[in-house]
Amino acid sequence: MQQDNEKTDWLYSLLLYGLGFLLFWEWLRPLTVISDTGQTEIFILFTGFLFLLSYFQLPFWLSFPIKSASLIYALHAMFFPGPFFDFLWFDYFLSDVSQNISFLFGGSFDELSNVFRTLLFFILLWLISYLMQYWLIQTRRIFLFLLVTIIYIAVIDTFTAYNAENAIIRIVVIGFILLGLLQILRIQEQEGVTFSKGRFPVYWLMPLVVIIAFSSLFGYIAPKAEPQWVDPVPFLKKTTGDGDGNGVGGNGISKIGYGEDDSRLGGPFVMDDTPVFTAEIKERGYWRVETKDVYTGKGWEASRSDRIPFEGSTETLYDESVEVEPFDTKVNMSGNEDFSFIIHPGQVNDIQTDVDVQYSENPLTGKVFTESFGDPLVLDQYSLDYESPTFSEELLRDAPLDYPNQIQDLYLQLPDTLPDRVGTLAEEITGDETNPYDKARAIESYFIGNGFVYETKDVAVPGENEDYVDQFLFESKLGYCDNFSSSMTVLLRSLGIPSRWVKGFTEGEFVATAGEYREYEITNNNAHSWVEAYFPGVGWVPFEPTRGFSNQADFVNDYSDDEASNTETPDPVQPEEQPEQQDQVTEDQTSSNSTSFSLEWTKWHSIGLVITLLVIAFIVFKNYKKWLKRIVLSRYKRRDDGKALSEAYFRLLWLLEIHGIERGANQTLREYAVLVDQKLGSQDMKELTRRYEENYYRGKTNDTSWNEMKKLWENLIKKMES
Structure with missing residues (x-):
């Protein structure tokens, strides 16, 4: 009999933990909409793993190291490429934690890195899983948590783009079942009720489930009256001065998705998951629209706005010495944006579409416009043939310094008002480097540490006498892709390295596999900017300085030595060069402004x-x-x-x-x-x-x-x- 009761207790616990996890899952679902948090599936899996360990009630000496190891593995999966047992990343992780602990106790919360913020969030999930165990198993009470969950989802649904129509139904069904089950267990414990042969009281629970399901279904399909209260969002926006778009973040500027006007940058980036287009493609990568060459101190402009007939291929981005691989892709526009131009993943050789369309191109920005008898035309879908490059680092390091005059005239421009300390910082960052490529890498890696934080909401706008890049580099250190990419471009130009600002979209979110192609969905949240630097004999090479983003271009040590693609920090093949390269990676990753102690210490x-x-x-x-x-x-x-x-x-x-x-x-x-x-x-x-x-x-x-x-x-x- 006691064995049967133990089985019953396990069945109770399994059902309680399962329902508790589903209820807590509703807190994680809106993260992709209300924040810039990515890879929420890792948070969900980690939370589910915590609930599973709690269910098995492992002793502390065993559960604590298991949970700690899973937390570290989750952080590695989110932020660090390469094998898990390559302790180079772990050295950087410990260094980052140590530095951020000092920020934490010093009250410098804005300087906390994304890695450390994510670590704290994982610890929070850990604590909540323990509290859920306490509420479900010890006290048998969950009403307060259910009420807070409903309020949380209601607020998120009201003030953000998250649609909680289905979420509120799930919460009510799960919550009421939990409340009913816990009430049954409390009655059993308080009144001493026992069940024959220790079997689970299905005949008690099933009527409860049927009533809840019927009530929820009836409430869902029943006709509903129109809202009786005025929408509070416009009222609050008007009250806070945001009714005309001049109150976002208190700075008067906000950005949603891809915009045309970049003459004044700064202010928050409003997260919006509205789809822009989907693409079927073999190799993932960034999607470019245009480049801009003139930095004004407040933003970016193009020095030419004229158009010429499109000759079938876009601007030549790479020299003949660069190895390229031909690919094709199919783009399907969602119809949510009136984009009368082509979005493409690289150097385009051909565009195919089913409609009669004329193409024109801005020869400076590389933007390809779609028209029909002189009027802008938004294509529903089109196919592209393009080339994807693989860059040799040996060629890049050996690239000559004799830049063409046209390149120098266009892509070394800087405003006279740029503070001198920007150029001084560029010299300090690259003081140990001997060639433009390694200097570009040093600047790209500079933003990994040194207090820079990826932030989309609390982003400053430069004042009348302030420079956009200078403000970000020396004062706020808070921003998103526009801040990082503009800063790297200006730092490169101050060193005499031609560079330009590139706009487009990141690769998007994987949706499905279609044969040998993969389908990705690109939304307004994927709007992005990055950097291209010019190297004679190679061409335009992309760099990705924004924290939390990875360079999608392929780099190899040398074509003759390594035919396999590599990521933004390639592992060299030649044994004699490996220690030097590893030291450089370590130095780049752990560099810290105003920090004099060594990595080993x-x-x-x-x-x-x-x-x-x-x-x-x-x-x-x-x-x-x-x-x-x-x-x-x-x-x-x-x-x-x-x-x-x-x-x-x-x-x-x-x-x-x-x-x-x-x-x-x-x-x-x-x-x-x-x-x-x-x-x-x-x-x-x-x-x-x-x-x-x-x-x-x-x-x-x-x-x-x-x-x-x-x-x-x-x-x-x-x-x-x-």
Whole structure:
């Protein structure tokens, strides 16, 4: 019979944990809409794994390292390319944690890195999973969490683009089932109800499920009245000065998706998951629209706006020495944006469409316009033949410095108002480099640390006498792709390296596989900007300085030595060059402004700090009950006043509850005393309770009562298990 009851308890727990996880999942679903958080599936999997470990009730010494290892693995999957057991990334991770802990205790919350913010979020999920276990298994109460969840989803649905129409139905169904199941369990525990052969009370739960399902279905299909309250969003926008778009973030400028006018940058980027287009493509990569060459100190403009007939291929981006591979793709516009131009992934050789269309091109920006008899034409779909390059780092490092005059005239321009400290910073960053390519890499890596944070909301707008890049580099250090890409372009130009600002979209989100092609959906959230630098004999090479984004271009050490594509930080093949390259990667990743200590010191300092915190946490967890008993014993051992017995008795009840011997809601002190003596194998609790009732319920209080009962009280505390 006891074995059957144990199986029943496991079935209860499985259902409770499963429903609790589904309810908490609703908190994670809106993250992709209300924030710039990506890869939410990793958060969901991590949370599910925590719930699973809680369900199996593993001992702390086993569950804690498992959860810690899964947390670190999740961080690696989100932020660090390469194998998990390559401890180069772990050195950087420990260095980042150490640096951000100092920011945290110093109150510099804006300087926290994305890696550290994500670490804190994982820890928060860990704590919530523990609280869910406490609410579901210990207290059997979930109503407050359910109410907060409904309020949270309602607010998100009202003030953001997240559609909670289906979410609220899921929450109500899951929540009511949980409430009903917990009520059944409370009745069973309080009234001592047992079920024949320990079987799960399906005949109790099924009517509840049927009623909830029927009520939810009826509420969903029933006719509904129009909203009786005025939409609060316009009212709040008007109240806060945002009714005309001049109150976003308090700076008067906001950006949604891809925009045409870049003459004044800054302000928040409003997240919007409206689809722009889908693409079937073999090789993922960025989607470009145009480039701009004139930096004004406030934003970017194109020095030419004229158009010429499109000759079948876009601007030549790469020299003949660059190895390219032909690809094709099919683009389907969503119809949500009036884009009368071509969005393409590289150097286009041919465009095919089913409609009669004329193409024209801005020879400077590379933007290809679509027209029909002189009027802008928005294509529903089109196919492209294009070339994807693979860059040789040896060719890039050996590239000559004799730039063509036209390239210098267009792509070294800087405003006279640019502060001198921008150029000084560029010299400091690249002081150890000897060629333009390594200088570009050093600047690209500079934004990994040094306090720069990817931020889409609290983004400053330069004042009348402020420079956009200077403000970002030296003051705010908060921004998104426009801030990072503009800053790198200006830093390169200040070193005499021709560069330009590129606009388009990131690769988008994978949707499905269609034969040998993969389908991606690109939304307004994927609007992006990056950098291209010019190298004679190679052409225009892309760089990605924005934190949290990876360069999609392929780089190899040399064509003759390595035919396999690599990522933005390729691993060299030649043995004699490997230590030098690894040191460079380490230096780039752990560089820190105003930090003089070495990576080795930081690594061991971080490891020591983490190990110390883990040891302290483990010791406290294993011994806190023992310490509480000693504190209570020492506090009351020398007291002999009349109030000591009452206070000590209730302190004893508190310790018993901490040690797992809980008093029922309707249980008298004498009934509870019998339970305690059964658990501890003594008769002391009944005697102590009897004396307590005599002293305080029958008016027999005296100062000698506590001294007489102290021995019983001490014996009970000492018999409690740690």
